Amino acid sequence: MSEQTRKWVYLILLSLIWGSSFILIKKALVGLSPVQVGGLRIVFAGSFLLLIGFKSLRSITVAEWKWITAAGFLSSFFPPFLFALAQTQIDSGVTAIFNSLVPLNTALIGTLLFGAIITKKQILGIFVGLLGTVALIAAGMEFSPNQNYWYAIFILLSAMGYAFNINIIKKHLTHLSPLAVTTGSFAMVIVPAFMILIYSGFFTEVWSNEAMHMPMAYIFILGIVGTAIANLFFNKLIRVASPVFAASVTYVLPLVAVLWGIWDGEKLNAYQLIGALIILLGVWMVNKKRKAPKTV
Template identity: 50%
Template structure:
């Protein structure tokens, strides 16, 4: 793990190449997260899934990154708090709630709204300069996401698409989170940011587990034990490791580039959905291709000034 932290914090690799490696890793990890959430909510309530995800992640992060928290300066803790709320606390509950009604692949497609919110809030509140090509790329990617969503709705008529509102709220949080990291925490160690986030939200998570009776039920409930296994995998990879990589990606690239991972994640999520027996169509293939085109345009530089 120490080697992992060194790679994230002080790599000598060219950032232009490294950001694509991070993007690929995050696509694989987060694209696989949705099927894990889907399996977890089969044995646990969405509140317990969210609280467990925070708790397990915090234990892991504290074991490797608690000493990094001292790198955070006092004025920066305000932004650590807000990034914890927007990027960690509320989204884990919102996604778990949404997946009580929506398939994993559908949820991942809705998550593709993150880059759009990143640009909107970046322009409105953070003074982010966005090129016309990036805006075009985001819009094209959004079209691809909509193709995927409507294609999925055709094959999943029994699902309650009103629950997509919870994913929408989570993507708004992610859009705010990435902009705050870039503007206010860009010089802070990536592991310190993520560990600091979980220092703030670990207590509420533990209290939720206590009041929902999780600790009294887990020893006698096999379904909960199986679900716990999925949450542990999700927490270690989909939350702890991935969030450190993501924070570092934001720092070495741009908010728009980093958030474009939400366009590539559905491709992985759809693969897992098909593997798990979910239906898939040629229109979803088309949507995936359009998404990749959008990612290319978002991240292609016309000149040195674009990223």
Template identity: 50%
Template sequence: MNSNQLKWFYLIILSIIWGSSFILIKKGLIGLTPLQLGALRIIITGFILLLFGLKNLKTIEKSKWKWIIISGLLGTFFPAFLFSFAETEVDSAVASILNSLVPLNTILFGFAIFKITTTTRQTFGVIIGFIGTAILIASGKSLNPDQNYFFAGFIILATVMYAINVNIIKKYLQQEKPLTIAVGNFAVIIIPAFIILLFSNFFSKATFENEHLYKSIVYVAVLSTFGTALAKVMFNKLVQISTPVFASSVTYVMTIVAVSWGLLDGEKLGLIQIIGGIVILLGVYLSNRK
């Protein structure tokens, strides 16, 4: 399989894995708090990665550790909690559509921070994407009045962090192995995650008396093993063999997967919301089109 075929293979597999992550977060929140879910997700993933890749840590140059730490915080640590809190109020399908802002933000921050040139068409695509976001959030408030769509801001903030992380990997960690980057990320964030879990009342009697706890832990375990550990390594590889914008375009297909899961789970998605989602994807398409 040549490099061009390989990048499409990774893109499709990641879309299926990450597209299923939103419904797994939703199910995990039935028996866990957002802090508990986010912390458990990081701890389980970190344990898996360190188990198989601990020896890779010694290959990381001292000069690279700064970027490994920043990448771990922006690419995994904070988004794990932001999405958990967001999905307490926002449907998983809507969360996945908003997540498609990642490629647009990748272009914005690639230009603003990393001095990666952009075109007029890409700028136009970014503007269209944010118009779609406004439509999606505004229509969501009327369709689901019981949900607090201000929590959508958590998802938008997470997409900004993802976008910065993609550019960091491409610019500063290009020569590192994908597994090495992932193991380095989690070696840094696993301890803070465990501290958060300790202070989240996870080990209290009330938590273990929750009838939904163990089922939620299974959902988080699946999310951690495939949606974070395996996908993290694959995504790092995808960034290295393609471009930041192509890699972040995984949000195209994963949106279809996630919305399908949401509808199967009984979530509401109105016509205006669908239009808003299409506008976002149109913006992403214009920004990525050669």
């Protein structure tokens, strides 16, 4: 399989997997707290990765662990908690749309902190994306008063974390295998996540409650497939594509998430749809950059 074909395969698989993650979080929150959802997701994913990838950690040098740790906390530790917290107040489909800001943040952070070159069209795309975000939040506050759109801040913080992660891996860790990067990232966050899970009362209040078995099953699927395996695919994608292309998984991801949301009874009004389309227009403009020899 050619490099060009592989990056599109990874992109489509990730869109389907991550697009389905939001409905799993929503279902898990029926019985679990946001802290328990986030902690359990990390513990399941980290345990699976350490089981299959522990030996790969030998390839990571002492100097590289600082980048692994930064990537781990920014993309594997904080977002699971922040997304779960956001979805206590915002529909799963809308949450996925807000997550579409990742490519815009990737371009902005790459330019400001990692020496990436940005074009005028990309700058315009960033502003268009921000305009769409404001429109989406305003429409949500106006037409969905039962939802607290201030919680969108948690999604935006997660999007920033993902953007930092993409740039860190692309600049400092592409010589390592995706398995080593992913396993190392979760190795650094699994212990604090487990400690948080203990203090959340999970093992005293939830573990023995049969009614919680289904929410835990949702998180098990989310942790293994939607987090561990998806992160492996994503790190493979980063190796063969540009940071902004890798972040473009958020093109298809919202569509998958919105379809799941509609299936579950969620509604998306016309103004929210317009805001979503403006965001995706901004993402498209950011991706229409000058072509590089190896990556698009």
